[in-house]
Amino acid sequence: NAGVMQNPRHLVRRRGQEARLRCSPMKGHSHVYWYRQLPEEGLKFMVYLQKENIIDESGMPKERFSAEFPKEGPSILRIQQVVRGDSAAYFCASSNRQSYNEQFFGPGTRLTVL
Amino acid sequence: GENVEQHPSTLSVQEGDSAVIKCTYSDSASNYFPWYKQELGKRPQLIIDIRSNVGEKKDQRIAVTLNKTAKHFSLHITETQPEDSAVYFCAANTGGFKTIFGAGTRLFVKA
Numbered sequence: 418n419a420g421v422m423q424n425p426r427h428l429v430r431r432r433g434q435e436a437r438l439r440c441s442p443m444k445g446h447s448h449v450y451w452y453r454q455l456p457e458e459g460l461k462f463m464v465y466l467q468k469e470n471i472i473d474e475s476g477m478p479k480e481r482f483s484a485e486f487p488k489e490g491p492s493i494l495r496i497q498q499v500v501r502g503d504s505a506a507y508f509c510a511s512s513n514r515q516s517y518n519e520q521f522f523g524p525g526t527r528l529t530v531l
Numbered sequence: 532g533e534n535v536e537q538h539p540s541t542l543s544v545q546e547g548d549s550a551v552i553k554c555t556y557s558d559s560a561s562n563y564f565p566w567y568k569q570e571l572g573k574r575p576q577l578i579i580d581i582r583s584n585v586g587e588k589k590d591q592r593i594a595v596t597l598n599k600t601a602k603h604f605s606l607h608i609t610e611t612q613p614e615d616s617a618v619y620f621c622a623a624n625t626g627g628f629k630t631i632f633g634a635g636t637r638l639f640v641k642a
Binding site: 439448450452458459461462465472473498508519520521522523524525 | 537565567573574575576577580620627628630631632633634636
């Protein structure tokens with residue numbers, strides 16, 4: 418009964434590099450959500466995807482950030498030219514089609530930008 | 532859009548006492564209210580949820596109440612134990628995909 422999987426768990430990048438974060442939803446789940454959590458803060462919605470479609474990206478910065486959920490494989494959150502302010506925990510959650518507001522979270526990727 | 536406010540930001544209780552965390556929401560269309568517990572360095576985990584067609588739900592030592600008229604909902608933990616120490620997040624959802632989270636309450640249970 419595998420839950421939501423994320424990798425890597427920890428990622429260190431230097432300013433200007435790219436970060437690629439991966440999320441595999443729970444079996445049977447076709448909806449993926451990405452959240453960002455800054456230290457000592459709550460979870461901020463970034464983007465909601467279904468297979469091959471971005472449904473809502475209103476919480477994602479317009480520049481440097483992109484997300485995809487291809488037909489095959491995990492969802493990817495990509496951050497180009499990272500800056501120190503991108504350092505945070507990035508959580509992905511998934512839900513199924515029947516109950517899409519009941520979201521189950523992955524373990525998160527902790528991104529540190531040096 | 533929806534806005535969720537959560538109080539207090541920090542709560543310290545003695546083991547065995549009760550803890551209450553309160554949240555308010557702005558969008559009257561919200562109809563699903565989950566509560567998540569996040570231990571240090573771990574993922575948020577759903578501990579209880581309530582839908583707008585009920586006013587109260589209980590699961591062992593935790594309970595949630597909902598007042599739709601006042602647009603607030605609360606988490607109650609009775610007989611607190613040290614392992615209840617964590618950050619608790621309330622959230623609101625209008626039945627769609629976007630869940631809006633409160634800022635969190637850091638609960639300390641002193642043995």
